[in-house]
Amino acid sequence: MTSTAPRAVGLQRPRLRSGLDPLDPLDPLVTSAITSPVEPRTDGRVVVVGDVLDDIIVALDRRPAVGTDTDATIRHRAGGSAANTAAWLASQGVGVDFVGRVGSSDLHRHSLLLQNAGVTPRLLHDPLEPTGTVVITVAGTTRTMLTDRGASAGLELASLDGALFDGAAIVHLTGYSIVQDPTPDAFQHLVARVRAAGALLSVDPASSGFVSSFGPAAFLDLVDGADLFFPSLDEGALLTGRDDPDAIVQELLPRFGAVALTLPDGGAVAGRRGGKLVHAAPSTVRLVDPVGTGDAFSAGFLAAWLKSPSLALSVRRGTKLAARARAVVGGRPAR
Numbered sequence: 051m052t053s054t055a056p057r058a059v060g061l062q063r064p065r066l067r068s069g070l071d072p073l074d075p076l077d078p079l080v081t082s083a084i085t086s087p088v089e090p091r092t093d094g095r096v097v098v099v100g101d102v103l104d105d106i107i108v109a110l111d112r113r114p115a116v117g118t119d120t121d122a123t124i125r126h127r128a129g130g131s132a133a134n135t136a137a138w139l140a141s142q143g144v145g146v147d148f149v150g151r152v153g154s155s156d157l158h159r160h161s162l163l164l165q166n167a168g169v170t171p172r173l174l175h176d177p178l179e180p181t182g183t184v185v186i187t188v189a190g191t192t193r194t195m196l197t198d199r200g201a202s203a204g205l206e207l208a209s210l211d212g213a214l215f216d217g218a219a220i221v222h223l224t225g226y227s228i229v230q231d232p233t234p235d236a237f238q239h240l241v242a243r244v245r246a247a248g249a250l251l252s253v254d255p256a257s258s259g260f261v262s263s264f265g266p267a268a269f270l271d272l273v274d275g276a277d278l279f280f281p282s283l284d285e286g287a288l289l290t291g292r293d294d295p296d297a298i299v300q301e302l303l304p305r306f307g308a309v310a311l312t313l314p315d316g317g318a319v320a321g322r323r324g325g326k327l328v329h330a331a332p333s334t335v336r337l338v339d340p341v342g343t344g345d346a347f348s349a350g351f352l353a354a355w356l357k358s359p360s361l362a363l364s365v366r367r368g369t370k371l372a373a374r375a376r377a378v379v380g381g382r383p384a385r
Contacts, residue, residue, distance in 0.1 A: 094356040095145040097215055097249075099240075100132025100224035100256075101202045102150035102160055102173070103182040105380060107341060110189055127341075127380030128163045129184060130202065131256040132224040134342045134381035138349030138371060140168030141383040144356065147172055149214060151205040153180040167382060172214065176201035191314050191340050195259075199226070208236040215247035219356055220278075222348070224256040229264040234272050250307075252278040254348050255285040262288060270305065277307040278355070280348045286311050295319045296327055310351055310365060312344045316372050320365045330365040333373035342381025347372040 109123040136148040147170045152160045154175040164171040182200035186193055205227055215221055221244045228237050244251050253276040255261050261269050266289050273279070279302060281289060286298035295311055299321045302309045310320035316332030350371030354364040378384045 095147070095218050096136075096139055096220045096222060096352060096356070097147045097149065097218045098132050098136040098139070098222045099149045099207070099210070100205075100222075100227045101130035101182065101199070102128070102133035102148070102152055102164075103130035103184050103197075103199070103202060104156075105129030105341065106183065106185045107339065107380060108185065108187045109339070110187060125379050127382065128160065129341070129381045130182070131226065131254065131345050131381075132222070133160075133164065133169075134345035135222060135224070135254070135349050136164065136169045137167040137382040138342075138346045138375070139353060142349065142353035142371070144349075144353050146170065147214065147218075149205075149210060150174070151176060151201045152182075153201045156181040166385065174205065176204050179204060186341055188339060188341065191337065193340055195257075199230075202226070203230055205230070206236065207231065207240045210240065210243075212243040212247070215244055215249055218244075218247060218249040220250045220252050220352055221247075222252040222254070222352065224254045225261055225269070226256055228253070228273065229260050229269065237272060250277040252276065252280070252348070252352060254280040254344065255282075255289070256344075258282070258284045258288045261285060274305045276305075278352070279306040279309045280312065280344065280351070281309070282312050282344050283314060299327060308361060310347070310368065312347050312368075312372070314340075316343060316369060316376055318347060318365050318369055318372075320361055322361060325361070328362050328365050330369045333370050335373040335377045337376050339379045340376055341379075342375045343372045345381055346375035 105127045107125045107127060114120040133148055133150060136146050139146045148164055149172045151174040154177045157173055157175040161171040161173055179201040182202040183198050185196040207227060231237065241251060253273045270289055283295060287293055290298050290301040292298050292301055295313060296319060299309050299311050299319050303321055303323045308322040310318055312318050318330045319327055321327040347368040351364045351368035354367040
């Protein structure tokens with residue numbers, strides 16, 4: 051799948067003499083050739099920007115009966131892909147700030163939930179819109195989501211204080227917030243501030259549904275040049291028009307520093323330009339709930355990348371944390 055639309059100016063990848071790639075942290079010549087970041091800062095702080103929601107998780111053993119009752123297991127959990135990722139990062143000992151938007155009546159509750167997870171909350175609040183809610187029906191590894199983004203939809207990337215990114219090693223965003231703005235200007239402005247702060251940019255598309263509505267080609271052009279990219283198999287297939295995991299990663303690699311594609315069974319395929327693909331089998335675990343698997347994978351990958359930008363080590367840590375997520379109900383670590 052290709053697009054003739056111009057690519058996002060704020061994410062253009064500078065080209066260096068002799069074909070050096072400034073986003074390859076293992077190239078020893080890069081650090082002396084440019085001043086933009088190629089490795090995480092040593093302090094290892096991550097800033098996560100995006101959705102924080104309330105999840106209603108409905109586990110069904112059979113199809114719902116129309117017009118009457120159907121037995122189900124229903125649980126309420128704090129959620130949102132970005133907030134989940136922040137909580138999993140904190141569980142790995144990473145210093146993490148989370149920026150999101152909730153309804154005013156939930157500001158204290160969600161701040162406390164994030165603090166208890168080890169996250170520094172930097173929540174905005176909306177006096178009119180309630181906190182977003184997602185009803186998630188789960189059948190095996192398949193999730194179907196009915197989403198009311200509520201206050202989360204009012205998170206304006208252009209209005210965020212640039213000082214939030216000072217000293218950050220990585221800034222991680224989810225697709226929900228990226229596609230909310232109908233023009234690329236807000237995201238490009240945020241990217242410019244991330245680059246000025248010397249941080250790496252990490253993007254998780256997070257929803258094939260929202261990306262499809264936005265336009266797959268337009269989404270790819272907008273996030274082109276991100277240092278780290280974390281699509282699921284469904285999202286990768288939508289963005290590339292391919293079905294094979296290896297082919298999806300290879301198709302995306304020209305646009306990103308590294309791509310890690312998560313698979314429905316908890317495994318992953320990852321690569322960087324010019325290198326061999328890394329395949330990670332899922333860690334063995336009894337599946338309880340697939341919600342948050344991709345969020346935990348991203349967190350595990352980033353936690354390892356902060357210490358050493360090894361693709362193989364980062365992917366393995368991602369699959370191990372994803373297994374932990376599949377063993378609990380809800381998208382965040384059990385405490």
